[in-house]
Amino acid sequence: MFDRFVRHLVTRGVALATFGSEHLESFFCDVENRCASGTTTRLRYVKLIDRLGRHLVDVGLRDSNPAARFARPAAWPEDEPEPLFLDPAADAALRAYAQARRGDDARLCRNRAVVALLRGAGLAAAELRAARRRDIVIAGIRPQVRVPKQGARLERTVALPASWTPPIRAWQQAHTLPESALAFPAPRTDDKPINDVPLRAIVGDALDAIGFMAPDMSPRVLRKTFARRWHAAQMRIEDAIVNLVADNGRVHWALIIGPLMTQIDKGETFGRRGQGDTEVKRA
Known part of the structure; x- marks a missing residue:
């Protein structure tokens, strides 16, 4: 989020110490144009930039905080759901569940790898669907996942903890395809990505298996964890x-x-x- 704001300032030729309310107006207008209605994205940016402005004033880099007038009337919606994520014990149970086991069929092998990649790299469902085999590097001492640019999100590389790599390795070995192929194609295809319905089912089954019960049993829980x-x-x-x-x-x-x-x-x-x-x- 902060990177996006800084990029906006750069295009306007100003810096953190010199931006004014007019730059915030244009930035918030751009945010609203790019985000779906009914979301709190603009509000989150207002809160973030207001905290930044207050900090810059405290350390003497600015004389005033131009975000203050945007923050005063801003309030979090009372009906916004609280974020759900796994506590350490449940997280450890999920890691144990995701490990490959002898006798796993192709479907279960894939499901464990999906859970491992969503939780281990914190990918969004759309990012996992678009991932190619070449994007997932589990060999060597620094396993990592390259996440291509999608919309406003820039390309990034995410470190993948070694404890989450065995199920991904097992899936790659059981489902041999070219490096340019999708990491998780839809069943009975190699060139179409898995869709959101089976992804939700895969994550829901995994969370149910470890005894996790919540209103949201989707990949968002793993990303938030x-x-x-x-x-x-x-x-x-x-x-x-x-x-x-x-x-x-x-x-x-x-x-x-x-x-x-x-x-x-x-x-x-x-x-x-x-x-x-x-x-x-x-x-």
Whole structure:
């Protein structure tokens, strides 16, 4: 979100320290034109930029916050559903469920790989549907997924924790296709992507298998779980770096940041719970 705002400022020839309310007007107008009606995207940008403006004033880079007048009348809708994501225990259960097993048929092998990629890389359903085999690199010490540009989302590369790679490897070995082929084609085809109906069923079956029950049993739960774990891990890294800089000692890298990065790569790091977050535990 922040990158999109910065790109807008660059096209207008202004910077974070110099943009004004007229630039915000044009930016919010662009956001509204690109987003479906009834969403809170504009409101989220207002809140984000208002916090940014207040911070820039606090550190002395700006004299005023031009986003303040947009933020004053802005309020979160009271009927907006709370975000759902797996707590650490349910997340671990899902990782265990997704692991390939001897005797899995082609359908179950595919389903486990779908769950692993959605949760491990935090892909949206549309991104998984469009993924090609060449985009998923699980060989080497840094497994990763390349997500091509889609709409306003720029191309990005997402690290894939090693603990989520075995089911993906099993699917690729069982379903041999050229590197340019779709990673998850529709049943009985090789050139048409799997659609949203079976994707929802695959994720719903996986969540049901680990005892997770919620109003939303779609791929969004796995994406939000990924986002929650990533954000919590970033918070812990920032805390560790603060300690490292404060003490100015290499020992903190060995004792704090090094092991923490290893835990993150393995998908084992979970952070503290923040206010306003909702964790849905297993039934």
